[in-house]
Amino acid sequence: MSMQPVPWPDPDPVVAAAIGAMYGSRKTEPPLAVTVRDRLGEWLRDEEFAGAFGVRGRPGWPPSRLALVTVLQRAENLTDRMAAEAVRTRLDWKYLLGLPLEDPGFDHSVLPEFRAKVADAELEQVLLDALLERLASDGLVKAGGKQRTDSTHVVAAVAELNQLELAGESVRAAVEALTAAHPGWVAAALHVSEWTRKYGTPVPGWHLPASKKKQDELAVTYAKDGHALLRAVYDKASPSWLAELPAVETLRKVLVQNYTLVIHAGGREVVKRREKQPEGDGIPPGRYRIASPYDADARWGAKRDESWLGYKLHVTETCDDAPPCGCAGPGHDGDCGAAAFPNLVTCVATTSAAVTDTEMTGVIDDALAAKGLAPGRHYLDSGYLSAGRLVAEAARHGIALIGPLQADTSAQARAGQGYARADFAADYDAQQVTCPQGKTSSSWSPCSQYGRDAIVAIFARSDCEPCPARELCTKGKKRTITLQPRAVAEAQAALRAAGNTKSFQADYARRAGIEGTMHQAASRGARRARYRGLKKTRLDHAFMAVALNLLRLNAYWNGNPLDRTRTSHLARLELSLAS
Missing domain, CATH: 3.30.420.10 (Ribonuclease H-like superfamily/Ribonuclease H)
Known part of the structure; x- marks a missing residue:
């Protein structure tokens, strides 16, 4: 599909006359589509979507008007079929789009195709930016x-999957994608009846084993099948484009994130599930870990x-x-009900x-x-x-x-007892910190923590160990205080006071x-x-x-x-x- 930029046509005279007869008296509030056309006119151009469409091929519907159809669809919670039908049958939509009464509209499949092209070109903000620019000229935003x-x-x-279901469903999704893309290759590379028995139906629909031991065995089976499938795909005799299928790449990532594969001498393979642990060969953090083979971008979150x-x-x-209402005068109280x-x-x-x-x-x-x-x-x-x-x-x-601002996160502040960070006085000019007992820090070290500037002040062990209030301050042999840079600390203090x-x-x-x-x-x-x-x-x-x-x-x-x-x-x- 190509794009040939065209200006919006004026509303069809017959449609405009009908709209005027129905809403011209202003006794009845006009629908959204009519108001948008009358108030904003042609505020969106086809050229804004040029990056999403080619210059060759059969011209399609103007993308600016498809964008408006999608917005109206969103405003009224309509399906694609309902939106396409509204374009064909509703006078207010025809008025907005400049269509004559007899215009047949388009097939509903045009809308998902339009969304896919705009999303792939990352032009999703074009419509909002164009509207804000138009409203800024009217002084409505500034x-x-x-x-x-x-x-x-x-x-x-997508459905929520546990680690076991994720592994099995990732293998199934890859097999389905390969079968749809190249059934002949699948028939030659795999034992189809055996794979159908294992992956012919969605994994979450199975009755998975209840015992931990059998679950681990099934998880390893999934992983071995996945590795076998990937080896067949990456084999030199296989078409190279098979490895570019999104489902295949997702399977590869799921296996890397959830399993380890060790090949011992003699070719013996050992597959193990990764466990949740902070270091080593544990499962990667949630923001990087794929949670579903059908939506590789979805992640687990908490709020x-x-x-x-x-x-x-x-x-x-x-x-x-x-x-201001603009009608102030003697005796005017400013409450005139102006919108x-x-x-x-x-x-x-x-x-x-x-x-x-x-x-x-x-x-x-x-x-x-x-x-x-x-x-x-x-x-x-x-x-x-x-x-x-x-x-x-x-x-x-x-x-x-x-x-x-968020509350103090020091252990003492969270416990609600003892000397919290706020109980220590920092002197940036003298580069030292004074504790509630009157002792000053022995070192002042600027550093970087988690990519941000910070200052670490440490009190001497000789001051902390004999301190009578040590139990209120630290469990260690000496107290360490982490400070923010001066400008940041002053801003924090001012905001908390305000x-x-x-x-x-x-x-x-x-x-x-x-x-x-x-x-x-x-x-x-x-x-x-x-x-x-x-x-x-x-x-x-x-x-x-x-x-x-x-x-x-x-x-x-x-x-x-x-x-x-x-x-x-x-x-x-x-x-x-x-x-």
């Missing part, structure tokens, strides 16, 4: 304002008391104060579930700055914040991060509004991936963000603010009586 960010879990569209297999979605939106600007999503980022929130703070701020929308104040919870990040973002982008004030708490309460956005996104399926793989899931979330923005803009333009919560009949009666 740099230097206030924005807030939060994250939520996204469950992958507070919740754990899941899949991804994590980070959403950033504006949260500015309402603009505030809608809170609009400015950035969405989807990662594997193993990526922590604090790793994304700088990434999100970089993305906002690249769009020309870097906020002056960025409201986040403690998961995104650290004292070092506070200083770094102020220096890099001039962004003030607003939120509570965090106890009412003014800070009142300002930080602004962040709580992001929970409503998360609920709105969840109602459109954001917490369960529609597709497999990080690229397609990332694209889906980016298009969902555009859908949320258009829904909010539609409510704003029509003077009909979105309800944040449901209102009961009794509450409505109370409001009517009060008015």
Whole structure:
């Protein structure tokens, strides 16, 4: 399929007349598609998607209009078939897309093909960026304002597998892929009936053995079959392209991550399962370990008391104060009911579930700055914040991060007794630390820990061993204190001091509004991936963000603010009586 950029056609006169008759009187609120066309016009160009399509071949549907169809599909929670049918039959969609009444639309299979091409080209942010650029020209979004960010879990569209099921299902997935790609090679290289008996049905559907010994034996059998299959694939007599199949590469990684293979003298092979251990030949950390052969990007994650297999979605939106109404005058109290600007999503980022929130703070701020929308104040919870990040973002982008810092993690602070890190006074000019008993450190050593600058101060053993408060301070023979650089430590102290004030708490309460956005996104399926793989899931979330923005803009333009919560009949009666 090729792309031939074309401008959007004007709405068909017949369709426009019908829309005007139905909604021209403004007694009935026009649907989203109509409002978007009237308010925004042609705000997205085909050229934005040039990197996803070739220049030769049969021209397909214009990608800019397919993108809008996908957004409307996301806004209304429609399947591909339902969206394609809406293009054929609904007047409001035809009005938006500039189609005549008799236009037959397209087959629903065009939509997944479009998504795959855009996701593979990593152009998922094009639509959101184009919308924000258009809104910035209208003054609805701007740099230097206030924005807030939060994250939520996204469950992958695959089944959860334990280590045993993962091994067997990875072998089965590779055999299935090889059979579909080259059945003749499979028939010649494998004993088909034997492999069908083992891997003809999904492994999780089997009745797996209950005893640990038999489970280990079955796991080794899976591994041996997997190694045998890979040897056949990588054999010089086999077609080289078989090794490039994604399922084959996934099987190779699963075997490396979960098993060890040792070949002794005489050719005897010994396969063993890797165990969970911090060092040596243990299972690799969760952020690198494949959890399903059908979604190699999904990872296990945890947030507070919740754990899941899949991804994590980070959403950033504006949260500015309402603009002045412009009608102030003598005796005017400023409360004229003028509509505030809608809170609009400015950035969405989807990662594997193993990526922590604090790793994304700088990434999100970089993305906002690249769009020309870097906020002056960025409201986040403690998961995104650290004292070092506070200083770094102020220096890099001039962004003030607003939120509570995580609590002291020293053993004494966690236990709630003894001398915690905060009980020691650091003198950066004299390069020494004073303990609660008045003793000063004997050494001051700048260093790097986990890629960050730090200072390690150590107290003399001669001071610590005879100290009467030693039990409150350390279990060792001497106390070691790790300090942050001066600028970071001062920023941390200032923020913790400000965090106890009412003014800070009142300002930080602004962040709580992001929970409503998360609920709105969840109602459109954001917490369960529609597709497999990080690229397609990332694209889906980016298009969902555009859908949320258009829904909010539609409510704003029509003077009909979105309800944040449901209102009961009794509450409505109370409001009517009060008015």
